[in-house]
Amino acid sequence: MFSVNKSMLRMKFHYFLYLGGIASIVGFSPTIAKQMGYSPILVGYLYTYLSILSFLVKPIIGLIVDKFRVKRITFLAFVLTCGLTAFVLNFIQKLPTETAAILSCNSKTVLDVGSNINGQLPQCDDSLKQLLMNNSMSITCQLYCQPNKSFWDEMCKSWSMDYCAPQYNTNTSNNLVHLNVSLFKSLTDEIENNYGFEVKSMQFKETQVFFPTCLKPVSSRCKIDCSNDFIMELATITVFEGNIFGLHQFWEYFIVMSLFWISQAITWSLQDPICFDLLGDKLEDFGKQRCWGSISWGLFSIFGGALVDYFSDSDIHKNYFPIYYLCLIIILCDFVVAYKIKITETIGSKNTLSDIFKLLTNVNVVIFFVWIISMGICTSMVWNYLFWYMEDLTQKYHSEKQLWIKTLQGSAIGIQCIGGEMPFLFFSGWIIKRIGHTYCMALGLITFAVRFYLYSIITNPIWILPIEFTNGITFGLCHAVLMEYARIIAPASAVTTVVGFSGALFEGVGMCISITVNDIFLILIY
Incomplete structure (x- = not known):
């Protein structure tokens, strides 16, 4: 006992x-x-x-x-x-934290989410992808992009924005460019922690462009605010830099x-x-x-x-x-x-x-x-x-x-x-x-x-x-x-x-x- x-x-x-x-x-x-x-x-x-x-x-x-x-x-x-x-x-x-993505324009415009994160984002699993596909809501995002000269010039030429070039020459180039975009729900690209979403339409001020393309490849780093939680999870840089x-x-x-x-x-x-x-x-x-x-x-x-x-x-x-x-x-x-x-x-x-x-x-x-x-x-x-x-x-x-x-x-x-x-x-x-x-x-x-x-x-x-x-x-x-x-x-x-x-x-x-x-x-x- x-x-x-x-x-x-x-x-x-x-x-x-x-x-x-x-x-x-x-x-x-x-x-x-x-x-x-x-x-x-x-x-x-x-x-x-x-x-x-x-x-x-x-x-x-x-x-x-x-x-x-x-x-x-x-x-x-x-x-x-x-x-x-x-x-x-x-x-x-x-x-x-901040949300980061790369807006790339060539034969089509793609929002690359997770770029430049150095492998610190969580992996995208099948269940999360399925939630994205099953979401009936359209995906809209507000982008605040760095206005580098090549990106700005190409946007003006390819998207026929008459007033944007003069604005660029008025010392406002340090301001972030505000764009409203609509995305396709399907992933166009998936490499490790980079996920590409094709842009369906893009609006800058009063000008709206559907299926935007560029004559030469350009890109810009953007802060994003999207209606889809899945994309925001991917875009958030989880480690303070x-x-x-x-x-x-x-x-x-x-x-x-x-x-x-x-x-x-x-x-x-x-x-x-x-x-x-x-x-x-x-x-x-x-x-x-x-x-x-x-x-x-x-x-x-x-x-x-x-x-x-x-x-x-x-x-x-x-x-x-x-x-x-x-x-x-x-x-x-x-x-x-x-x-x-x-x-x-x-x-x-x-x-x-x-x-x-x-x-x-x-x-x-x-x-x-x-x-x-x-x-x-x-x-x-x-x-x-x-x-x-x-x-x-x-x-x-x-x-x-x-x-x-x-x-x-x-x-x-x-x-x-x-x-x-x-x-x-x-x-x-x-x-x-x-x-x-x-x-x-x-x-x-x-x-x-x-x-x-x-x-x-x-x-x-x-x-x-x-x-x-x-x-x-x-x-x-x-x-x-x-x-x-x-x-x-x-x-x-x-x-x-x-x-x-x-x-x-x-x-x-x-x-x-x-x-x-x-x-x-x-x-x-x-």
């Missing part, structure tokens, strides 16, 4: 509520940033900064709570701050994300030492408490992904507002639970720093820290780029799955946590006791090698789901090893500091190195 340790129930509830609350926000944050108009490279820089921030905050807060009796108030304050800052993210605006540092949207996002990341970094660094204090000598039972966080992370990731898909009108632009409200409600509930947890304040010591530096003279401890950094590098690749990779696979090979991609991504996290982390965390004490910390560390690195190889050979995002069972070893078991070994080597006066420093090496140094390397590859690719 299983016995329930009632003294740990509140800690179990905290893990369940807190990790469930932030699961969808953290999991979807890279794709949220992508939809807000941030490029992959810029997102990489942002997460590098956040990793450094986490690296600095965790040991500092550990020193503070080990030196002063403020563990309880610090823990409660940042649990609440985490929920509030996550909710505020819902109100931050996207980066400004200007200087973001002058935009208030960027600074709002930057500040709120920094506060959110600081809050969760501090909460992560305090909750495990609090759990160890409650366990006393039964450190091997840590995984049995922590596994409840993995269960909730998986459940709420699936639920959050399904909510996003359900409330989204488009399969390209997703509506994330449900997960912000979900996060706030759950974190408020967690605050009530955390308030009732018995938190033991650390007895300060004057030798805290010297005790910590003595650890660095131990070769085994140094190897342990190197292992933490290595695991952080590998884990960062999964946390920050797996969803992005799934969306790329979907767009390139299986565009029919775009409609429920968030549900698929949430399912991946669900399998990671419930199918992988939960059982390995629960039995981590038994596994560590049987094979030891060293073999568990080696097993984590080997499993990561297999995991990344499997990622590299698949083309269908659904096959990522069974791969995610390996997360039980790479994170579930290894997180228990990291926390338990850090607790064992820590001096009595610096438990929170050493545990926080170990977490900082994982999330700070390891992830920072990973993101920097990934950014270098992204720069080479793009």
